[in-house]
Amino acid sequence: MSTAVSIIIPTYNERDNIIALVRRIDQALSNYEYEIIFIDDSSNDGTAEVAAALSPKYPVKVIIRQNKRGLASAVVDGLGYVKSEVIGVMDADLQHPPEVIPQLLKEIGSGADVAIASRYVEGGGCQGWGLMRRIISKGAIFLAHLLLPSTRKVKDPVSGFFMINRRVVGNTELKPTGYKILLEILIEGEFQSVAEVGYTFRTRSGGESKLNARQQIDYLKHIYSLMRRKGELVRFAKFCLVGLSGILVNMGLLWLLTEFVGLFYLLSAAISIESSIISNFILNDFFTFPDRRLPGAKSFFGRLLKYNLVCVAGLGVNMGVLWLLTDFLGIFYLVSELGGIVAATLWNYTLSILWAWK
Ligand SMILES: Nc1nc2c(ncn2[C@@H]2O[C@H](COP(=O)(O)OP(=O)(O)O)[C@@H](O)[C@H]2O)c(=O)[nH]1
Ligand SMILES: [Mg+2]
Structure with a gap:
C-alpha cells in the first residue's frame, strides 16, 4: 500500500x-x-x-x-x-x-x-x-x-x-x-x-x-x-477611468495647441492623440497594472510600444464599428460612435491585459 x-x-x-x-x-x-x-x-x-x-x-x-x-x-x-x-x-x-x-x-x-x-x-x-x-x-x-x-x-x-x-x-x-x-x-x-x-x-x-x-x-x-x-473588476473600472482622463488630455491639448500655439488643427490632433496615449499608458502602468510591471527600463518602453500599437489598432476598431453601424444599419452617426467607443475600449483592454501587460 x-x-x-x-x-x-x-x-x-x-x-x-x-x-x-x-x-x-x-x-x-x-x-x-x-x-x-x-x-x-x-x-x-x-x-x-x-x-x-x-x-x-x-x-x-x-x-x-x-x-x-x-x-x-x-x-x-x-x-x-x-x-x-x-x-x-x-x-x-x-x-x-x-x-x-x-x-x-x-x-x-x-x-x-x-x-x-x-x-x-x-x-x-x-x-x-x-x-x-x-x-x-x-x-x-x-x-x-x-x-x-x-x-x-x-x-x-x-x-x-x-x-x-x-x-x-x-x-x-x-x-x-x-x-x-x-x-x-x-x-x-x-x-x-x-x-x-x-x-x-x-x-x-x-x-x-x-x-x-x-x-x-x-x-x-x-x-x-x-x-x-480578485479585484479584476476594479482593474477594468480603473482602465475605463484612465480612458476618460485620456479624452480630457486629448481635447484639452487639441484646443491649446490650435488656439494658443497656432498649429494647424490636424497637426494639433496628431500631437494630442499621441500625448493622450502616453498619459494613458503611464497612468495604466502605475494605477491599473501595478502588479504587472517588470523591473527595468527596457520593459517599460517595450510596454509603451505595445500599448501604442494596441491603441492605434483600437482607433481602427472604433472607426470600423462607426462605419458599419452608420452605413449598414443606418444608425445616426453620433449614436454609432458610442458603439465604436465600447468596441475600442473592449479591444484595448483585451490586448492590454493579454499582451502589453501580459
Ligand atoms: N451532486 C450533483 N452531481 C451532479 C449535478 N449535476 C451533474 N452532476 C454530476 O456531475 C458529473 C458531470 O455531469 P455531466 O452532466 O456529465 O456533465 P458533462 O460531462 O459536462 O456533460 C456527473 O457525475 C453528474 O452526475 C448536481 O446538480 N449535483
Ligand atoms: Mg459528463
Missing part, C-alpha cells in the same frame, strides 16, 4: 454507470489505499442505492443531499467527508477514465500540489466532439485566461477531473457557482505547482448529460464572482 487517496464523485441520476465506475477505480487503484465518496443530490433513479449496495465490497461512502444543488457545491460538501491528505475529483459517467488516476497520483507524489487531467496538453483530447462543442469549450477557457490572469499557466482550468493536496483548500472558503470547481480552487486555493496530464475525455457511457444553457450562464456568473473577489 502506498498513498491514500479519497475520491469525491458528484452524482445525479447516474445509476447505470456506478458499478462499472467503482470496479474500474478499484482495478486502477489496486496498489493504493483509497475511498470513494459519492455526493448524490437525491437522484430519482436509484443512484444512491446502487452505490450504497457496493459498500460491503468496496470502500464506498454515499452522502445524500436534499434537492439538486449543483456539481461544484457537491464537491465542496464532499471535502468535509474525506479522510486522506490527497483528494481526487471526477465525474461518475466514465467520461473521465479511472485509469488516469494513478498518473495524477504520480504527479502529486513528485511534488505537484494540484494535478489536472487535461484535454488540452499533449496526449489530451475529446472523443466525438463536434465543432460547436469544441468552440464553446475553448471559448470558456479563453474567457478564464483573459479575465482571470492567474489561470493562464493552466491549459485546462475547467477540467472536472483532478487531484489536490488537502492543504490547497485547507484555509480557503470556496464559493463556486455552477460546474467548475477546479476554476474556484485555482483562484482561491493555496498552492505552488500545478501539473497537467493529457487524457481523452470520452463519450458518455450511460445516462445523459445535465449540462445545459443554465450551466453556461452559471459559468459567466462564476467568472464574474471570481473577478470581483
Whole structure:
C-alpha cells in the first residue's frame, strides 16, 4: 500500500454507470489505499442505492443531499467527508477514465500540489466532439485566461477531473457557482505547482448529460464572482477611468495647441492623440497594472510600444464599428460612435491585459 487517496464523485441520476465506475477505480487503484465518496443530490433513479449496495465490497461512502444543488457545491460538501491528505475529483459517467488516476497520483507524489487531467496538453483530447462543442469549450477557457490572469499557466482550468493536496483548500472558503470547481480552487486555493496530464475525455457511457444553457450562464456568473473577489473588476473600472482622463488630455491639448500655439488643427490632433496615449499608458502602468510591471527600463518602453500599437489598432476598431453601424444599419452617426467607443475600449483592454501587460 502506498498513498491514500479519497475520491469525491458528484452524482445525479447516474445509476447505470456506478458499478462499472467503482470496479474500474478499484482495478486502477489496486496498489493504493483509497475511498470513494459519492455526493448524490437525491437522484430519482436509484443512484444512491446502487452505490450504497457496493459498500460491503468496496470502500464506498454515499452522502445524500436534499434537492439538486449543483456539481461544484457537491464537491465542496464532499471535502468535509474525506479522510486522506490527497483528494481526487471526477465525474461518475466514465467520461473521465479511472485509469488516469494513478498518473495524477504520480504527479502529486513528485511534488505537484494540484494535478489536472487535461484535454488540452499533449496526449489530451475529446472523443466525438463536434465543432460547436469544441468552440464553446475553448471559448470558456479563453474567457478564464483573459479575465482571470492567474489561470493562464493552466491549459485546462475547467477540467472536472483532478487531484489536490488537502492543504490547497485547507484555509480557503470556496464559493463556486455552477460546474467548475477546479476554476474556484485555482483562484482561491493555496498552492505552488500545478501539473497537467493529457487524457481523452470520452463519450458518455450511460445516462445523459445535465449540462445545459443554465450551466453556461452559471459559468459567466462564476467568472464574474471570481473577478470581483480578485479585484479584476476594479482593474477594468480603473482602465475605463484612465480612458476618460485620456479624452480630457486629448481635447484639452487639441484646443491649446490650435488656439494658443497656432498649429494647424490636424497637426494639433496628431500631437494630442499621441500625448493622450502616453498619459494613458503611464497612468495604466502605475494605477491599473501595478502588479504587472517588470523591473527595468527596457520593459517599460517595450510596454509603451505595445500599448501604442494596441491603441492605434483600437482607433481602427472604433472607426470600423462607426462605419458599419452608420452605413449598414443606418444608425445616426453620433449614436454609432458610442458603439465604436465600447468596441475600442473592449479591444484595448483585451490586448492590454493579454499582451502589453501580459
Ligand atoms: N451532486 C450533483 N452531481 C451532479 C449535478 N449535476 C451533474 N452532476 C454530476 O456531475 C458529473 C458531470 O455531469 P455531466 O452532466 O456529465 O456533465 P458533462 O460531462 O459536462 O456533460 C456527473 O457525475 C453528474 O452526475 C448536481 O446538480 N449535483
Ligand atoms: Mg459528463
